Amino acid sequence: MEEQEIINIWKSQEAKIEQSLELNKKLLGEILNQKAQSALQSLAMFKTRGIIAAVIYLIILGFALSAAFINYSSAANYFIVSIGAIFLINIKALYDYIKHLIWIKNIDYDGSVTEIQSKLVKLKLSIFAHSRIIVLQLPFWSTFYLSGKWFPQTTGWGYIIFQTAFTALFTYVAFWLYKNQSIENADKKWFKVLIAGSGGKSLVKAMELYKELEGYKEG
């Protein structure tokens, strides 16, 4: 088939559209005046709910942390370090969340396709980075309840070994997840399950597009 023939096939579709396509103006008017705004508000709400939840979580952690500082005793050292680390990791997660919100709000589709799609891919990758860092808080959830008063001096070897193994396991899992949650594993089932909650379900497709965009830059 020749080039012009292909164009003609495409054009025949156009002629058909011109003749037969009708725009439902009444319905469109309705969408423009009401639903466009509501849809945007829903999107903002969707992200804002996440931020509110994260802020509440951080406030609780912050209260616990300040109470430990105010009534400081060496017994609270494990608690302060663990909750402090969890607090910082979650602050970073919140920062990322807000960054996503700003990016989403700022996306103006009126730009060149490669430019806009690059921005969207960046957003996807940031969601991914966010889901990665959150796993690093895992080991600290295995140490916050320890007290300097009784650990390790008054506990038996059995408990020390158990606690060390427990924290080591959490640390291993956290680093394994952090290391393996990479783009290379994006098509694996466990990866998809893990990042689903962070809105990263479509990361694989975003990466495909990323590769395509890179290919386009190279020419």
Next chain:
Amino acid sequence: MQTNKDSNKFLEMLDDHKGIIYKIVNSYCRDEEDRKDLAQEIIIQLWKSFDRYDSRFKYSTWIYRIALNVSISFYRKEKRRSEISYPLPENLFSVHANDDAEEKSYLTKLLTEFISELKELDRALIILYLDEKSHKEISEILGLTETNVGTKIGRIKKLLKQKFLQINKE
């Protein structure tokens, strides 16, 4: 805030260029429900950008940019879409039955199918090429150099020809 007058102007402009949206939607979505959602999403984004429309560009350039950007990112929002979108009570577009020759319709279907098998950006590029946009205009819409556009189009055309050739052989 956009006024009623603006919305009339917008609807008029949309009516003049409805074919662009229709063709892009058909090339990016196979499922009928998805097509309706995508068309709605494109129109919402066009409406959002309407007051910032840069008159240095043609309306068609502006529509292609937004419609292609929304379409390419559309599938990646699948989950969120169900949360933000509203089901359409009726169709935005209605297509009357036509009396096209069966052969023509078959070839159109084939071409649409071949296009939908292409990668996202290649698909955008070939739609613009088939709509007989100049290399300059394609480069403005896609954000590529004119040389790059020429090279890519050459590759995709070759691919399409091969696909048709294969069908003929079968």
